[in-house]
Amino acid sequence: xxxxxxxxxxxxxxxxxxxxxxxxxxxxxxxxxxxxxxxxxxxxxxxxxxxxxxxxxxxxxxxxxxxxxxxxxxxxxxxxxxxxxxxxxxxxxxxxxxxxxxxxxxxxxxxxxxxxxxxxxxxxxxxxxxxxxxxxxxxxxxxxxxxxxxxxxxxxxxxxxxxxxxxxxxxxxxxxxxxxxxxxxxxxxxxxxxxxxxxxxxxxxxxxxxxxxxxxxxxxxxxxxxxxxxxxxxxxxxxxxxxxxxxxxxxxxxxxxxxxxxxxxxxxxxxxxxxxxxxxxxxxxxxxxxxxxxxxxxxxxxxxxxxxxxxxxxxxxxxxxxxxxxxxxxxxxxxxxxxxxxx
Amino acid sequence: xxxxxxxxxxxxxxxxxxxxxxxxxxxxxxxxxxxxxxxxxxxxxxxxxxxxxxxxxxxxxxxxxxxxxxxxxxxxxxxxxxxxxxxxxxxxxxxxxxxxxxxxxxxxxxxxxxxxxxxxxxxxxxxxxxxxxxxxxxxxxxxxxxxxxxxxxxxxxxxxxxxxxxxxxxxxxxxxxxxxxxxxxxxxxxxxxxxxxxxxxxxxxxxxxxxxxxxxxxxxxxxxxxxxxxxxxxxxxxxxxxxxxxxxxxxxxxxxxxxxxxxxxxxxxxxxxxxxxxxxxxxxxxxxxxxxxxxxxxxxxxxxxxxxxxxxxxxxxxxxxxxxxxxxxxxxxxxxxxxxxxx
Numbered sequence: 001x002x003x004x005x006x007x008x009x010x011x012x013x014x015x016x017x018x019x020x021x022x023x024x025x026x027x028x029x030x031x032x033x034x035x036x037x038x039x040x041x042x043x044x045x046x047x048x049x050x051x052x053x054x055x056x057x058x059x060x061x062x063x064x065x066x067x068x069x070x071x072x073x074x075x076x077x078x079x080x081x082x083x084x085x086x087x088x089x090x091x092x093x094x095x096x097x098x099x100x101x102x103x104x105x106x107x108x109x110x111x112x113x114x115x116x117x118x119x120x121x122x123x124x125x126x127x128x129x130x131x132x133x134x135x136x137x138x139x140x141x142x143x144x145x146x147x148x149x150x151x152x153x154x155x156x157x158x159x160x161x162x163x164x165x166x167x168x169x170x171x172x173x174x175x176x177x178x179x180x181x182x183x184x185x186x187x188x189x190x191x192x193x194x195x196x197x198x199x200x201x202x203x204x205x206x207x208x209x210x211x212x213x214x215x216x217x218x219x220x221x222x223x224x225x226x227x228x229x230x231x232x233x234x235x236x237x238x239x240x241x242x243x244x245x246x247x248x249x250x251x252x253x254x255x256x257x258x259x260x261x262x263x264x265x266x267x268x269x270x271x272x273x274x275x276x277x278x279x280x281x282x283x284x285x286x287x288x289x290x291x292x293x294x295x296x297x298x299x300x301x302x303x304x305x306x307x308x309x310x311x312x313x314x315x316x317x318x319x320x321x322x323x324x325x326x327x328x329x330x331x332x333x334x335x336x337x338x339x340x341x342x343x
Numbered sequence: 344x345x346x347x348x349x350x351x352x353x354x355x356x357x358x359x360x361x362x363x364x365x366x367x368x369x370x371x372x373x374x375x376x377x378x379x380x381x382x383x384x385x386x387x388x389x390x391x392x393x394x395x396x397x398x399x400x401x402x403x404x405x406x407x408x409x410x411x412x413x414x415x416x417x418x419x420x421x422x423x424x425x426x427x428x429x430x431x432x433x434x435x436x437x438x439x440x441x442x443x444x445x446x447x448x449x450x451x452x453x454x455x456x457x458x459x460x461x462x463x464x465x466x467x468x469x470x471x472x473x474x475x476x477x478x479x480x481x482x483x484x485x486x487x488x489x490x491x492x493x494x495x496x497x498x499x500x501x502x503x504x505x506x507x508x509x510x511x512x513x514x515x516x517x518x519x520x521x522x523x524x525x526x527x528x529x530x531x532x533x534x535x536x537x538x539x540x541x542x543x544x545x546x547x548x549x550x551x552x553x554x555x556x557x558x559x560x561x562x563x564x565x566x567x568x569x570x571x572x573x574x575x576x577x578x579x580x581x582x583x584x585x586x587x588x589x590x591x592x593x594x595x596x597x598x599x600x601x602x603x604x605x606x607x608x609x610x611x612x613x614x615x616x617x618x619x620x621x622x623x624x625x626x627x628x629x630x631x632x633x634x635x636x637x638x639x640x641x642x643x644x645x646x647x648x649x650x651x652x653x654x655x656x657x658x659x660x661x662x663x664x665x666x667x668x669x670x671x672x673x674x675x676x677x678x679x680x681x682x683x684x685x686x
Binding site: 148194205233235244258279 | 535580622
């Protein structure tokens, strides 16, 4: 028996070592594959998904002539209608309307003064006649006059209490599952992902890290002016009623240059307001990728393009077809729209 | 022999497995220690170095009541006189002067027009009498009128050809070795490091990634206005002669809020122009750290504070003493100043 004990113990030791050694290596390899290729599970197989994968595989392959160094892998995403929905109106407009109503008791003059009167009377038809200038007045009245910290809390509270009229869910649940997977996929391949949106930068920052995994310093957006107030040793930054920057159309490449300082290699948008960002990206010396999201799914989301006042896609779609940019057909290319459909 | 062969093989197998298994674990542990504690080798032992280490060890310790989540570990650094030297004049002024000289043949009017006349005549004494307004004129004339890509190349070319008058080296070699180590140390402890400088954002971006390991989107600075030009399908961003933002004094917290969107927990500067940034950081809900670099070494670098027109440190030093902020005594705390002293 003694003669058999040693081999048995050694065998046991080997098995134990194999048990602790091999799975570790396997799981490392598994992990690496998973990190490099998180699956775009909500994207249907087809030319759109394939174009994305082909591009990423090509530019991250060190032996490819199209290889892009990690520090130049800049990817920019529009937000409204591109990472989350924007119908029946930009979600920030719902926020502004709710703020105007909340502040109405401090402003008795609003009951007779437009565009506030139509907001307080829920008269969206009249409100829409005031156009961009009217919306700007609502934003100025409802988004300024407080500190940046107070505004952040107001946004957080609003997201917790308000509901989308069609889906009866918090607005930040109406984010696109396939785009979340695309962001993950790009980051796993060492792209740095940014939001470049016409929406308010401080309206987005309180929630986009949790929603998209994009930290506050990787958010570019429209902004109102601010002032530093030492405030007797409790310094605050005050939001004042003056536009600082409109991050839309020509503003997008300007905002990208100002905040990021590099030309993107990957850009994604859904409206004519994103066209200049895609043109700017298309002029990159590296092989670049332009993605236009086309809203074609009236049943699960909305269908709109050139005749929509919100997120109009007209010239952009034409240029996408002319230049061979990739156009996502939401209805055809996406298995699900929102994360809550996965549950 | 057969009876011995099996145990021998098993023993061999065990030894092999141990060889491939154990060192891997050891090297992982070794790597982890190295990453978390890159040494501040150019910092002399003493209260300054100890204060930095104590702070970082405390706020990164998950069991500490002062623990800061990774996403809130924002560290901001002034550049001029804080990451690189700024004497006998801001290095960007040397650049502006060289640009004015290079452009002089296109501007015959400059030979009689101040402040250009004094630049072309190397009359620094007269130049200094024109104050900030004069410097601004030089910047506007020399930093605008080209595309952002052209400007980037001009900066790169200038760094390659120009030399600092005292050290006869490229300006970007006059960066502080101890600060490079501090940046590395903070990043190894998962702080995100930013530059927040009064200097031009596009004057810094072409070289700071290589110099400090800080990518272009983590640079906040002063900027001039820009315009997007589709340029018949070859889009450019043009630099136009108009100030967009001055990132100094009250501008620093405003710039931090605009670009980063979070209040720093660690801030480092060297002049009164950094005071508001340090005050802002000091008001963080998390335990924060304020570092003032005091230029005390006339032999190896320069000695200056409250009487200097460049990088004046007067009120800031007083507030640092009152509030117990950490003040680096360059002469006493730093073993070396520049990386080239290490060779």
